[in-house]
Amino acid sequence: MKTVYDVQQLLKKFGTFVYTGDRIGDLELMEMDIDELYQMEFIQTEVFQLAKLILRKEKRQLQETKRRLYTWQITLSE
DSSP states (O other): OOSHHHHHHHHHHTTOOOOOSOHHHHHHHHHHHHHHHHHTTSSOHHHHHHHHHHHHHHHHHHHHHHHHHHHHHHHHHO
16 A cells, blocks of 8 residues: 555445545545544554555645645735
């Protein structure tokens, strides 16, 4: 498992499809679903940790991109 798509495919195996139109919201919902699968012992610790790492990394990258875009827009408007 290396990408968010891989995490989506894992969730799909358990009948979970996440798409709200808000990428960050989707990542947060996927993270909650991964937590539940782990708590119910449907996935192993290694799979849980890797999925959480992938989702958090993607979320952090999106937030950083949003922040940079916002900063860039402010700079242009001055």
